Amino acid sequence: MIEVSGLTKRYGGFTAVRDLSLAVQPGEVLGLVGPNGAGKTSTLRCLAGIIPATAGNVRIAGHDISTDPVAAKRALAFFPDEPRLFDYLTIRQHLNFVARIYGVADHEAIAGPLLEELEIADKADQLPGELSRGMKQKLAIACGLLHRPSVMFFDEPLTGLDPLGIRRMKDSILKRAREGAAVILSSHLLHLLQEVCSHVLILKKGEKIAHGTLPEISAQFANGESIVSLEEIFIRATGGSEH
Template structure:
């Protein structure tokens, strides 16, 4: 198994952020990590990446014990957080030059140019990081993560700020990485976007595991659910006792996205019932 998480528990003082989470994921799989805000998704990823220590539990990622093999883990894993930090004093090209040298990537400049072209950043190669839009910063961080071909990719809300072509490029690249043997964990509130890419789903709520398994199996547990969103709402509302409308208040629902990874278009947008389109901040 490429990822083995056994009884992961994380406490912040008296707040239980992750509660005895266990799952395994093999090479070449793409796992969608989903749940409402505060479910423990980012904390789980940060523990897996070795950025924060688990309070309890055994975590093995890419053959490394997270608590003890930190150097080897960094060579095999890439974590891209939501709103990734960049070096303000470096250009786009210098970021990739730094990563290429740090990881001793063969022919890193040719590879870097290919990634920048793939994510439509080649024209920004000499631009400073502070001049980039949110979406461009996100794409640059993903290029840096891809450059050294990590065995495990942890992508926390990677679709944030991306335009439709950027979303398409990212999802295609995730599928390509998995086909080459990488294991990918991707968190997103845009469930319809990742529906056609993920092989597995890990659903969390209030720090606890609600479901883990094949994406298709989640729908089979809720036969009335026609979409991933509906199955997700059913899975989370069952534990909480909340009606489906309450679950809708926690997750942005986008339906009828293009399912073949062509350029996405929005046909339906569901907002919290208490907000009008003019009042909602998206």
Template sequence: MSASSSTAQETSELVIDVEGLTKSFDGKKVVDNVDMQVAKGEIYGFLGPNGSGKTTTIRLLCGLLTPDAGHGTCLGYDILSESPRIKLEVGYMTQKFSLYEDLSIRENLDFIARIYQLDNRRDAVDATIEKLNLKARADQLAGTLSGGWKQRLALASCIMHKPKLLLLDEPTAGVDPKARREFWDEIHELADGGLTVLVSTHYMDEAERCHKICYLAYGHLLARGTADEVIAQSGLQTWTVAGHSQQRIHRLARELTRRNGVDIVAPFGTILHVSGTNGEALARAVAPYQSEQGLTWKKDAPTLEDVFILMMKKTPDNFQ
């Protein structure tokens, strides 16, 4: 367990405490009766398919949107009546890079510092550049930066005014693995310092780096807790099967999908994850194939990805 995980679990101070959040657009419930509590210093991950209400939920939690129903607090302020006060203490990083590409890193940060009317503006900019290791590129135009450096600049602009809550909307989309890892190291360091982070992501490895996660599907909160807790709550059991023939594995996937007791079949290269919520029925389904030469079977622990594939399969899209 990381130091930041221990910090999040030891504190009892709730940064977010809301009940019954509901929001509709054009007659469709995008968020439907969501309850949530997030502790100070936690990194809280939001997962779910596109259009599941992740971004809307995050915006409702921190007062950026007004719910149709529900109530609660964020940073000790009422989300219905004190949203302007919440916004002053929130940093929000959108998925799309939204700073000025024809300004340098330093110029962009100076512009943000002016917006927040920060005291000792130049010192604040210098300190932020130092903190996010941007000094060597401080005079480089933002438009010439790689995706990873743009991401770092965007994060710098979000934390310069020292917010208490950081919102990250799929922050690492399109960023290479090294930059993603470095970004998450920065996020954990910020959380160690007491910053609370809400992050939406499609990456399972990023979800596992969150202290807690929740799964949203078309407005409904289906699961929440640590990654291990969410896996355990699913009741899912998994067999993995590896084969030397890619064609045989593909045929096997099609055959198993039609068998009773098999809820999902997910290919990972030449390995299949075969999962179901009824262990006995699943065992009967795979038994006829376990003696087949060229196939290696193993009873395995389900992964977070297995669980989310199952949830997506079982949840109807309310926009269809």
């Protein structure tokens, strides 16, 4: 569903992502972890077609993001760490707008349950300025889920959410994965990754240093210990510093 080979992203002389290859199948949730500046956001933005890759291939639901971006984007949803909303559109109008962009014919039938699930149905006629940070995040998620994407990218999805919001977000991600979506999420919250992700990819200075299921990664950095937390794995894998 998500196939990446040899992805490289350079900004001038600086290489943010170097020769990254990965694949995420339907139902899998890949956690992208790494220290600050490891290239997580650059990777996600390349995969979502927001920024062009310097080299490599990215296929989303079978469509090459560089040669057939419209078809690829029709299948994906990107959720940035900060919800990007239009100040003048209410929740309902946001969904109306997105439905037209993606050509979601039965959007009202989908939007109702979606807003109920995200617990913002009673705020449907409010502007983003009247919503809390968590509500805005939920609206951004509703907009992303409206066209039933088969591929989802989450960049720090729990930023600014309260404990209940975190629980709902985790449930929402798992629900979509169970329904067959391929998900990649980046986060510094390792307990989230431990609970939600089926696979983990550790990046450092733009390079993949570990990739596999949680048991595989644990085994790789266990050093003979039987139970190792993801936090410990992360510290051992990255050497405990950004550099």
